[in-house]
Ligand SMILES: Nc1nc2c(ncn2[C@@H]2O[C@H](COP(=O)(O)OP(=O)(O)OP(=O)(O)O)[C@@H](O)[C@H]2O)c(=O)[nH]1
């Protein structure tokens with residue numbers, strides 16, 4: 001049985017999905033997190049169920065990419081049951097989509113989520129009355145606490161197993177419209193399309209001249225193994241491609257033309273249908289929604305008075321962001337240092353043991369200079385990653401992120417970016433892959449493209465981790481914080497510069513609307529903070545002992561063979577030798593060039609590679625900090641940091657850019673732009689620094 | 696009295712009369728519940744010409760001024776409007 005989760009953005013679909021399937025779909029308190037379908041298989045009684053989490057949508061007439069995913073799924077795959085999730089604290093608008101779903105899908109169960117929020121806002125919903133009025137089963141749930149989720153599913157299974165589609169009341173349309181719908185129904189009743197979709201829905205869509213009506217699509221499942229690949233920081237869902245097989249012309253063209261003459265255009269039909277639905281909702285609303293007592297000022301109102309205040313809003317934002325970055329990347333340095341020292345100590349212990357049992361020297365070197373130096377370097381910034389994600393989840397899940405987008409919109413506007421680009425850019429700090437995918441919420445393809453191309457300039461957490469490790473080595477104490485802030489500011493400035501530049505390169509005629517929901521604040525649950533933090537950290541750790549381990553061994557081999565030659569004549573040395581002509585103007589030696597090239601596979605690899613290349617040379621266990629500080633001046637290190645922060649994020653992000661933009665041209669443009677920008681800015685910094693006499 | 700939503704002062708209620716311009720923008724607004732007849736409260740404006748925060752049907756929206764300039768509203772006598780209609 002196929003069951004799909006549908007609903008407005010931010011109503012808790014992914015929360016329900018996670019609770020039922022044990023997946024880790026991104027959850028947070030702003031609209032538009034899920035941008036790709038995701039399926040999970042569960043077993044209940046002796047029923048195998050495929051549950052599908054879909055992106056949220058405000059209606060089934062979709063415009064932006066993620067809404068199209070939902071629409072295509074529901075029209076083309078036709079799930080057996082739709083679990084329509086509704087935010088009880090915002091039921092009036094939510095029901096609009098529900099009415100649309102009811103017209104299209106024969107078997108629907110409504111889940112009334114966020115009952116806790118509704119209650120605290122003084123709203124009482126009589127769910128059994130709602131069920132009576134719409135003639136659809138309704139289940140009350142609090143998904144965040146897991147309450148009612150299982151009942152919701154079993155109700156869906158029950159409805160799915162009914163012998164016949166349940167009967168349902170229809171939205172009453174005004175007489176003038178109703179007459180026209182019926183005329184169209186009459187014409188369509190004998191087509192095969194009437195067997196595929198409910199007749200009434202078909203007739204309305206035909207009147208609205210929906211282009212999908214009459215088309216047959218065949219799906220080509222994309223190889224989803226690829227997306228679960230180890231080297232990507234995150235799961236990007238189960239995408240599906242469709243190819244158009246057939247287009248039927250449906251009857252009714254004459255009728256449509258006649259209506260057009262009467263003034264009933266496509267737009268008028270859409271408007272009237274929507275209007276009738278809203279009116280119907282206002283009519284039935286008092287039957288099941290009771291406002292208890294006078295309007296309460298909610299927590300949200302009180303907090304927003306400060307957080308969105310014209311005076312205090314920006315200072316508060318600055319404080320919050322500083323706290324997050326300070327704790328994640330500056331204050332956590334001693335923790336990273338401790339891990340690093342611990343690894344060095346462990347390496348010595350193990351190598352000591354190996355010496356005792358006389359294991360060959362090559363293997364000892366592999367363990368110490370390859371595995372421990374490489375993987376250890378990466379493990380050293382696991383604390384940073386964990387702390388950052390904990391804060392990030394907190395900001396996401398509380399609802400602050402949407403507020404920051406509200407406050408930051410003015411700057412987005414100055415850069416010529418769409419307001420929702422903010423979420424894409426902020427997600428980029430977590431990982432650029434979901435950051436690039438988050439551009440799907442932008443309706444205009446040009447807005448999307450620009451945001452996609454500047455996203456890589458946002459340093460993702462692995463990059464920030466590497467950077468903070470290098471910063472901690474070269475600039476101890478509070479100087480480190482200043483350096484880190486200067487780097488982040490530089491990336492912001494370049495994001496701004498690039499956005500303005502790209503606006504000129506990418507031609508755009510019309511700007512799309514920015515309308516964004518500001519959700520109520522939620523008290524983040526411990527589960528919502530710790531679980532994603534753990535999952536992210538774990539996937540990072542897993543990468544360390546799979547991908548980074550392999551990469552470390554490869555680098556160790558490359559830098560140790562042919563045996564007995566000086567370092568710069570090993571394979572890695574030779575490879576670096578070819579690259580020095582690029583590195584020279586920046587003052588980079590061949591090791592750094594090799595590390596930068598390897599960093600393309602995954603950004604942490606740069607650090608593990610540096611660890612090995614310097615470690616092998618040093619021929620002793622030492623922390624990467626000691627190894628590197630001997631080999632570079634602080635100015636050189638700063639130049640390296642800048643280049644490292646700005647050049648192409650990683651293979652996965654390039655692949656994602658290609659998948660999302662469908663353009664080799666723009667993808668290569670992005671890669672070249674990043675490379676050029678990083679080297680030019682790096683060169684400028686080095687030479688200005690040298691000129692000023694900074695060492 | 697007819698005005699653009701953009702010109703409604705924070706704290707005031709207004710009723711949507713119609714939405715200028717067609718196509719995607721109007722449909723997007725329609726999907727979010729901004730249809731003629733709906734009551735909207737302007738809650739606050741972000742500083743430096745940033746977006747407006749509005750409230751309708753019991754929820755909050757942020758909208759840029761450019762978009763607000765397309766929504767034509769009538770501002771009734773404030774005391775006549777029943778705020779509970781649109782607030783939670
Ligand atoms: N208070 C409360 N919060 C909830 C409840 N269910 C979910 N949430 C929170 O609501 C927010 C949105 O949940 P998601 O599961 O991400 O919503 P979604 O529908 O998948 O959203 P999109 O993918 O953006 O469409 C998260 O912050 C959840 O923690 C609930 O029953 N009560």
Ligand SMILES: [Mg+2]
Pocket residue numbers: 013014015025026033034054055056
């Ligand atoms: Mg979701």
